[in-house]
Amino acid sequence: MPEGHTLHRLAREHQRIFAGAPVRVSSPQGRFEAGAALVDRRVLVRAEAWGKHLLHHYEGGRVVHVHLGLYGKFTELPLPMGAPVGQVRMRMVGAETGTDLRGPTACEIYDEEQVRALELRLGPDPLRVDADPDRAWRRISKSRTAIGALLMDQAVLAGVGNVYRAEVLFRHEIHPERPGVEVTAAEWEAIWADLVTMMAVGVREGVMHVVRPEHDNGDPAYAKDRPRTYVYRRTGSACRVCGTPVAGSVMKARNLFWCPTCQSS
Structure with missing residues (x-):
């Protein structure tokens, strides 16, 4: 299972390539279709990680929560991305690049209250500046x-x-x-x-x-x-x-x- 540094590295990369602009979000596999529709074409405000959890905060208060688990993986692809290959749970398309997520344990929509509950049940993360x-x-x-x-x-x-x-x-x-x-x-x-x-x-x-x-x-x-x-x-x-x-x-x-x-x- 990826350890915390992997999620923080992903958060930094997603912040760099997606944040501050609208993102096309879809679920070619279909399992995240309803959730993707809630954030599709919205501006990604910020991406962050807490431990082994990745959080994409979109305008309007919706948050995509991802836990990679044992098999989850993001694959970055240049535009145009072409047809999805395999079971792509979530596809993100930005202005210059995109990424496909396959095999996560969790890919779901959180509201701010659920994010706060997640933070409360997790211990301090050595990679966060606010860690205690x-x-x-x-x-x-x-x-x-x-x-x-x-x-x-x-x-x-x-x-x-x-x-x-x-x-x-x-x-x-x-x-x-x-x-x-x-x-x-x-x-x-x-x-x-x-x-x-x-x-x-x-x-x-x-x-x-x-x-x-x-x-x-x-x-x-x-x-x-x-x-x-x-x-x-x-x-x-x-x-x-x-x-x-x-x-x-x-x-x-x-x-x-x-x-x-x-x-x-």
Whole structure:
């Protein structure tokens, strides 16, 4: 599933190419036909992201809410776009370019009250300038739940997925099963600051750079065209710092990765 930096990158791109002008919005697939009709030919006021949610605010107060889920993807296309290919849930056509959305978990119309309700149920997003990390800390510092699970709980912290979870805990030598109540305030401040920095790089570069330069060598990345990771998808491989085989298990139905030596407590 795309992590928060992907949605913020999309929001910036959609702001750049669509905002400030009327947008043609349609649903070639038909599943978003009624919603598309409500915003078609209206001016896109702004595009923003909160965690893994993308919000297109149109004049008149209508908002298109998109959650990509596991399979959702936007494909930017030059004009004229031509006939839709595959199951296009939403097509947006601007003055100079367009984009097709396929396979999202959600593509729906929200009003401002629904947007506010979404914001209230999401934790702070490290990529938002209005984020309050203390909101997350208040929950983490009182919880016996493992920090590895808390970081993935979107009600605690918005936008962090499995890669950032695994890597930020490694970078701060914290075992993913340590209870939140045993994480110190200083450790949380360092985790938050690191997420802000790493995720901002993800927005800028379009990929997650999580390995420090002095460790960016040895085994290749877990997949083609992806930067190296410390532990994510490296079960059994040597830790890039200490050489211990990386461990793997499952936490709340998601794969978990850590170094038993570097993250011993």
